[in-house]
Amino acid sequence: MSAEPISAAAHSLTHSPHSPQPPQPPQSTQSSHSPHTAIATHGAPGAHVRQRVAVIGAGGVGLSVAACLAVGARHDVTLCARAPMEAIGLEAAEGMRRVTVRTLTDPAQATPVDWILLCTKAQDTASVAPWLARLCDAGTRVAALQNGIGHVRRVVPWLPMARAEAEAAVVPAVVYFNAERLAHDRVRFGEAGDRHLSVPDDEGGRALSRLFEGSRMNAHPNADFVTLQWRKLLLNAVANPITALTRQRMAVLHHADVRALCMDVLNEAVAVGRASGARFADDEAEAMLATVLALSPSFGTSMYADCMRERPLEVDALTGAIVAAGDALGVPTPVNRTMLALLRAISDARTA
Numbered sequence: 001m002s003a004e005p006i007s008a009a010a011h012s013l014t015h016s017p018h019s020p021q022p023p024q025p026p027q028s029t030q031s032s033h034s035p036h037t038a039i040a041t042h043g044a045p046g047a048h049v050r051q052r053v054a055v056i057g058a059g060g061v062g063l064s065v066a067a068c069l070a071v072g073a074r075h076d077v078t079l080c081a082r083a084p085m086e087a088i089g090l091e092a093a094e095g096m097r098r099v100t101v102r103t104l105t106d107p108a109q110a111t112p113v114d115w116i117l118l119c120t121k122a123q124d125t126a127s128v129a130p131w132l133a134r135l136c137d138a139g140t141r142v143a144a145l146q147n148g149i150g151h152v153r154r155v156v157p158w159l160p161m162a163r164a165e166a167e168a169a170v171v172p173a174v175v176y177f178n179a180e181r182l183a184h185d186r187v188r189f190g191e192a193g194d195r196h197l198s199v200p201d202d203e204g205g206r207a208l209s210r211l212f213e214g215s216r217m218n219a220h221p222n223a224d225f226v227t228l229q230w231r232k233l234l235l236n237a238v239a240n241p242i243t244a245l246t247r248q249r250m251a252v253l254h255h256a257d258v259r260a261l262c263m264d265v266l267n268e269a270v271a272v273g274r275a276s277g278a279r280f281a282d283d284e285a286e287a288m289l290a291t292v293l294a295l296s297p298s299f300g301t302s303m304y305a306d307c308m309r310e311r312p313l314e315v316d317a318l319t320g321a322i323v324a325a326g327d328a329l330g331v332p333t334p335v336n337r338t339m340l341a342l343l344r345a346i347s348d349a350r351t352a
Contacts, residue, residue: 060179122317
């Protein structure tokens with residue numbers, strides 16, 4: 001089975017927009033906003049359809065997505081962030097450019113859109129509920145560009161619509177590009193192969209793919225999306241925790257005893273992934289370790305960066321997801337469970 005491109009730097013410095021306390025899930029089952037429609041440009045049937053897009057989160061991924069979609073003004077793009085900015089500085093292989101983008105810092109200023117691109121870290125989803133409540137309407141789709149495997153389950157409780165409608169509205173996505181936020185309004189956008197996002201090959205995934213057509217970024221529908229999610233989780237679950245726990249960059253993984261620990265982590269995760277429906281190759285764990293070791297030894301993972309900056313860690317969406325799925329399916333995960341306990345102790349100390 002051929003491996004999809006994987007980026008360990010995705011979500012490297014993603015931040016959530018301002019919200020002082022995580023609110024409770026909305027109780028209403030219907031949105032109070034009126035329905036809306038996309039604004040179509042003039043042309044023959046099948047021509048470009050101009051849509052209203054809100055990007056929540058101004059970290060590396062959010063800045064990259066907002067800038068790539070805003071180039072050429074093909075869509076009406078709004079960035080929902082903590083601090084205002086007039087433009088995004090986008091550094092890419094072809095050079096540096098400034099991309100003008102509308103920014104909102106207060107959910108009360110927001111109005112319904114056609115697409116919400118949720119680019120916060122997984123643990124920050126609840127904190128952006130005020131944005132979701134204002135931006136969602138009957139026809140809104142929500143693309144979750146986050147780590148982990150439980151995108152729909154994670155996002156649905158915070159959408160102001162009936163559960164069935166909310167589940168249909170959420171489009172999970174796997175992020176492959178590298179994104180490093182250099183300043184609050186500047187990002188370095190790096191590519192790992194020719195694929196930026198993978199999405200399910202269903203109505204929602206294909207709609208997201210069309211949204212990116214003609215832009216600097218692409219989204220590829222894939223019929224075996226479950227495997228892609230789990231393959232990305234394998235990388236994150238081995239590289240992030242070990243660099244965070246040792247407070248060292250990727251070079252630490254080249255120690256023989258640490259490589260052995262990596263294989264234990266991966267073997268458990270592969271077993272859980274297979275039980276969850278992922279179609280892994282026989283040598284999946286070995287191939288993933290080779291992929292990890294091929295990354296630059298000087299690279300620092302997102303969890304390493306958060307640990308060094310004393311921020312809460314993205315624990316439950318990565319190692320926690322493996323342990324939780326293993327518990328539900330009866331697959332033992334003793335090594336990952338031990339790492340989870342240590343990571344939670346570190347992360348909880350940041351929020352105490």
